[in-house]
Amino acid sequence: MTRALLSLCAILTIGLLSSTIPRNGPSPAVGSLPQSPAAEDPDLRQLQVQYRALSKQLAQLMPQQPYIVVDTARNRLYIKRKGAIVLDALASTGSGTILDKPGDAGGQWIFDTPRGQFAVQSKLTKPVWVKPDWAFIEEGLTVPKNPAERVEQGVLGEYALGFGKGYFIHGTLYTRLLGKNVTHGCIRLNDGDLKTVYQMAHVGTPILIF
Amino acid sequence: MSRCAFALLLLSFAATSSIAAEQEAFPDLRPDDRAGLTEAARVLQEEIKLAGRPQTYLLVDLVSGTIHIKGRGIDLHRIPIEHWWLSTHDGTAATFRLVHRPPVARRKIQPTGNAEQEPVSLTDMPTTYTLPCTPSLFLEVVPPAREHLWLWTLSSGRLWWGQLTAWGTQWIAGQAPPPHLRLILSADHAQSLAWSMVDGMPFILRRPAS
Numbered sequence: 001m002t003r004a005l006l007s008l009c010a011i012l013t014i015g016l017l018s019s020t021i022p023r024n025g026p027s028p029a030v031g032s033l034p035q036s037p038a039a040e041d042p043d044l045r046q047l048q049v050q051y052r053a054l055s056k057q058l059a060q061l062m063p064q065q066p067y068i069v070v071d072t073a074r075n076r077l078y079i080k081r082k083g084a085i086v087l088d089a090l091a092s093t094g095s096g097t098i099l100d101k102p103g104d105a106g107g108q109w110i111f112d113t114p115r116g117q118f119a120v121q122s123k124l125t126k127p128v129w130v131k132p133d134w135a136f137i138e139e140g141l142t143v144p145k146n147p148a149e150r151v152e153q154g155v156l157g158e159y160a161l162g163f164g165k166g167y168f169i170h171g172t173l174y175t176r177l178l179g180k181n182v183t184h185g186c187i188r189l190n191d192g193d194l195k196t197v198y199q200m201a202h203v204g205t206p207i208l209i210f
Numbered sequence: 211m212s213r214c215a216f217a218l219l220l221l222s223f224a225a226t227s228s229i230a231a232e233q234e235a236f237p238d239l240r241p242d243d244r245a246g247l248t249e250a251a252r253v254l255q256e257e258i259k260l261a262g263r264p265q266t267y268l269l270v271d272l273v274s275g276t277i278h279i280k281g282r283g284i285d286l287h288r289i290p291i292e293h294w295w296l297s298t299h300d301g302t303a304a305t306f307r308l309v310h311r312p313p314v315a316r317r318k319i320q321p322t323g324n325a326e327q328e329p330v331s332l333t334d335m336p337t338t339y340t341l342p343c344t345p346s347l348f349l350e351v352v353p354p355a356r357e358h359l360w361l362w363t364l365s366s367g368r369l370w371w372g373q374l375t376a377w378g379t380q381w382i383a384g385q386a387p388p389p390h391l392r393l394i395l396s397a398d399h400a401q402s403l404a405w406s407m408v409d410g411m412p413f414i415l416r417r418p419a420s
Contacts, residue, residue: 047247054254055235058283061261069286073332073405083284096330099319110316115408117264117281140321181329208281210266210406 067206068120068169068197070187072113075179077169077187079200086200089193090178094185099138109134111184118163118207123198127160127170128153134184157191159198163207169197236416238274245419246273253416256305257283260412268413270393272296277393279406287406289399292354297373297390299417306347308411312339312404335401338365343413346388351404353397362394391415 066086069078072093079087094113101107131150136143144150157171172178172188189197235257236250253269260267261283269278270291277289296302314334319327338361340350350369355362369392376387395403 044242044244044247047244047251048241050251051235051239051247051254054251054258058235058254058258058261061258061283063282063284067284069284071287073402080284095327096314096316096334097319097327098316099321115406116266138319138321181331206282208266208284208286210279210281210286 063206065202065205066200067208068201070113070207070209072115072181072209075181077189077193077197079197087193087196089189089197091193092172092174092178092180092182092188094183095181099134102137109184113183113185113187113209114165114167115209118167118209120161120201120203120205120207121164122160122162123201123203124160124162126158127156127168129155132166157189157194159194161198161201169207170194236271236273243419249273249417249419252303253414256414260305260414265412266406266408267411268407269416270391270413271416273416273418277395277403279403287402289395289403291393291395293394295369295390295392296415296417297376297387300386300389301345302347302389302391302415302417304345305412305414306343306345306349308349308407308409308413309342309344310409311407311411312336312341312351314404332398332401332405335404337361337397337400339400339404341407348388348390349413350390350392351395351400352392353400354394357397365392 062082064082066079066081069080070076070091070093071078075091075093077087077089077091078085095111097111099109099111101109129152130147131152133143155173156168160168160170162168167185167187169187169189171191171194174182174188175190178188178190235254239246239250241247257267257269257280261280266279266281266286269280271278272291272294275291275294277291278285279287279289313336314330316330317327337353337358338351340348343349350365352358352365353361369390372390380386
């Protein structure tokens, strides 16, 4: 058994080494550079070295820890680690609709989920929703003057992860709408996926939204 | 002994997987392609600057025929290019920015209305659009002739006329027209690209040698 394992190790190591040994195949990648043309041409060699150094520099900018990717077109949230998918969750993202701001000529709210690169800024348990002005206006209600009248409990699920400017990844009562663009910009998940995201993400975890 | 062998086996697997994870920025690049290496290095230098900023960006890879939506150097989404045409290589070795994203007909919420407003979806996105960029470049997206013969013909006619007048202007005034990049994408992919674009979004071109 031991010999067999050692043999397997040896085979893997040889395989590994052979994969990095330069070959003179018809179309080798730059990672497995053939020695002869570059050795004869220092300029070419320098270009290859520069290319590899830049590739490495770019790779170093990629997150080494798990990160969150949100596809707003297909309403999916992924947690990835080094490119591999750790979680694939159905989500709801921004509806893209607009609402006029009363008393502000030309002013509008646009209910898009923001695209770009963000980071988890806060992690909350048992979050409460402090309803913004638009939540009242779109229902044709008067915006309350008393802040306490804005607070609504139990609508955001067990957890919420803030990523800036009032946007959160949170739960929902309307799980039948997951997979659709229905939110005011936040990202909704079901309870199970939200718990996984809460457990895996930390303050500073990158969120990439497109 | 068997534990030692098992540890060695694990180490071998780890080494194999870590080397496999070390990716080339452009796997299609030949090591003896001097022009390709120079272009790849230029693109990587531009991309490293973009990947360090909190935004998503596009890499329009004309060599592999793929549009990459990226953030922090990570491939978030890929869109295949069916065909492309670039009027000139001059002035295209830069980081461009979209002046604005493609137009989208957003629906307005009526606060007094009872019915919920339909959200914006991928199908609301245009399949044909021309976007001005800075520095000066026109990015045109059109569907293939097999999908929308009328749109393709109209766009081709406009392009032909535009080039004719540009050549005329250049001949008379000695002023070179701005570069024009025409991407032929299937309707679905054109809509997907339009969805992910944002105002001011940066993008870089990887151009073939000839």
